[in-house]
Amino acid sequence: MAHDQHPHPAAGEADTHAMGEVHEHPTWKQYKWVALILTVITIVEVWAYYVPAWVASWTFVPSLLIMSAVKFTIVVMFYMHLKYDHKLFRVLFVGPLIIAAVTLIVLMLLFGQL
């Protein structure tokens, strides 16, 4: 049962305030673009895997990391709405993400993998 923590929106309206939407939310067009970009990047990533020269070069790992970081970011920003929502959610997500990333990097260093 929803707790009424603030004035009800008009009947038939989504409670965007409680959902944290601060700005206009993504449009149809943006959703389609995101899906397209995700598809294209994935294709490029898999393609890279099959190009021996690319795999052998020092650019392979960084380029893959960058590509997946881009995919990660656009899903989080647009599909998960983080770009359009209350700043609080950004803090709740980015803080743990930083601690997680640092922990992963330090562990890899400690075990001689980096």
Next chain:
Amino acid sequence: MATAAAAPARLHSEGPSETGLWSWLTTVDHKRIGSLYLYTAFLWFLVGGLEALLLRAQLQGPNGRLVSAEMYNMLFTMHGTTMVFLVIMPLSAAFFNLLIPLQIGARDVAFPRLNAFSYWVYLFGSIFMNVSWLIGQAPDGGWFGYTPLTTFQYSQNLNIDFWMLGLQILGVSSLAAAFNFITTIINMRAPGMHFMRMPIFTWMSFVVQFLLILAFPVITIALVFLQFDRFFGTTFYLTSAGGDPLLWQHLFWIFGHPEVYILILPAFGLVSEVLPAFSRKPLFGYPVMVYSGILIAFLGFGVWAHHMFAVGMGPIADTLFALTTMLIGIPTGVKIFNWIFTMWGGDIRFTVAMKFAIALVALFTIGGISGVMHASPPADLQQTDTYFIVAHFHYVLFGGSMMGLWAGTYFYFPKFTGRLLSEKIGNWHFWLAFIGMNLTFMPMHWSGLMGMPRRTWVYDAGQGLDLYNMMSSIGAYVQALAVLVFVYNVVRSWKKGEIAGNDPWGAPTIEWSIPSPPPDYNFARIPVITSRYPMWDAKSPELMTDVPHTREGERGIDVDVGGKHVGHVDHAIGNPPGGKVMSDHAALPTAKQLGIPMPNPSIKPLFVALFMTLMFASMLPMHLGQPKLAVIGVITFAILMTLTLYSWLLTPLEDHH
């Protein structure tokens, strides 16, 4: 109508049909849940204390034979595990539950049924882990469970299984509660209570919840790896397959170091409430106290390998972790100074609560100093695995956390029972505890530096250790006496203690504006907050000259101490319309009369907790040669748990209003 003097003390005011066992099993009231945590944790404190007494009796003299080596291993493992997971964390949880909604001006936590669930999981998990004693197979791998000792190859009985599964169960309890309190503190503060006006206890607790949600997943995975190795034959910690037992240590301490901040920060918060009240001065450097708490939490994730200086990580890793460890001493030390400056020039009242709070400041400092000594890897090579470390962590956990928790107990007992604990008996408790604690743990600095190793069931005569150990053991018996005195104090004060009234101490924060014990709805009217110290704003503005606050919206309040009405102003914070004095417990209006919707009690959290515990427990047959039984058990209880959970989620919390 019953008068206030004859009203029996209880931990909160009862609404209609709220007596009896069923009301406790189905409660979703944060005050009741807090008191359940308190009782349960105290019982485990007695158990953990008994385990310690047996340890100390065994070590009283050289070549003791009170217990066997195997028994000794179980005793020190369970003493540590119990004190950390079954005592200090739940005692902190008790205070989170009792205080946070009151301190922020809320009527309950964000998810009351989830709150109840957290408690029941704790209860069932703690029982599960201790059931192992009944079959003589209590956990015996240390509270930190290092591999490869805890792998199946070296621990083939059920001891470690109880430990692993028990901790997984308890982890769920802490995680669920953390999500609850994060949401509560962010979203349910009274109007005017900006973050920088929150009481420090709530702030420190807020920081602790983040530590919990980030640290517990790591130990969860560490335990999953151990479980999979033990039950399914995976290779995570298996050297012959290329696995690294140190992986366990890293994962454990990535959790374990934030864990010790989880253990101390609530006590710091309690002390930060007690010291200002009994110095009649605002907390010195409130913003710094907040920021240092946040910094400690953040840095706390970057120091873990200082528990591993002796494993051979190499000079670079050792140095980096030594640096971060020394760094974290700075925000911690800053707090000590702020407490001292809070008291400086204040109008000090040496109540028992105050004594315990000051004891934390002094004893934690001692523990902190030995801690900084460990931060140097070369020095730590001598200290590690000796009693020097035991001395350190008991000074910070007992001299720190426990002293803080007792300060909080003496300070808040009147709020939740309506009666004051006896100061006279409390003084006996304090001095016995203080002397006992120091007598037990101070000599360990010496025996440690002389090389007495930890976790060893005997030591030989003629090594210069006899006197120190004897002193420690006597200190332990003195501490036991202190606890008995405390129990006597509680039992006696419950029925015969002096009536407290809303605000026996003249304290500054809003939990002191409502009756003792509080009605089930906490605040008849949600207060409007004008500063960090709203009660002083109203009652003692001369104390507020240096504290920022808003003039408009200030309300006077009714002031009564010890049942005597001593002042009446405008309409009060927390009083119903009309501004009547709320010291007469039996005359309190009900939630219904005030038009306040209350959540419905529910038995479902208890059952989900029970089924979840049994689901984990069903793994035990794997090591009893009954894998099929394990599978049936896990699946059955998982289904039951899921069905009950669905029922819970599809039932509204409150009646439609």
Next chain:
Amino acid sequence: MATTAVPSQGHPPSSTGLDNRKIAIWAFIGSECMLFTSLISTYLVYKGKSVVGPFPHEACNPPQCAQALPPILDIPVTSASTFVLLMSSLTMVLALAAVENKGKPGWGPGGWWGLGSSKLWLLSTTLLGAIFLGFQAYEFTAFVREGLTIKTNLFGSSFFTLTGFHGAHVSVGVLWLLTLLAIDMRRGLGPKDALIVDLSALYWHFVDVVWIVIFTLVYLIQ
């Protein structure tokens, strides 16, 4: 003491204007970051350290294997399942939009067809999620057949545990979506339900995002 009926005080407004549950789920997602980081870190820490095969990206020869084995990861198949999961995020977003805008002009009458059909998009997301799980099941059984179990070596232990945990999360998500679909079929989901659909969407996208990381670090990077 008032004896006449008092109008309900209702609930005090929240400090942020946000719903409690949305705050809780973001905190939960933050916590899950650490959970998956522990699993991923372990996989990376043990990468290349297995004493016996099969191996993810290299062939395995005696004596590390009883007989010669090719690298065991199947990139084409996993690329397909990755694509499936990515598309499920799109359908999830469409489901949420359909719920939020139900009844509005230009969004169709609801029912089972059209852009505005929450049932269509919830069902699609569920199916795509189930297909992903199907791919995982196929992959797991194929690996076992080819000689890689969770016990075989460090790669097997860390791989199956990591992807198994992820698959378990997907399964919970599928169950959640089926529940929403059932509610939609029973009483309909409308704008007032936007929040609970949003909660499931956030969970679902997070599970997808974790897979993006796993796909790159486990499958693509050698």
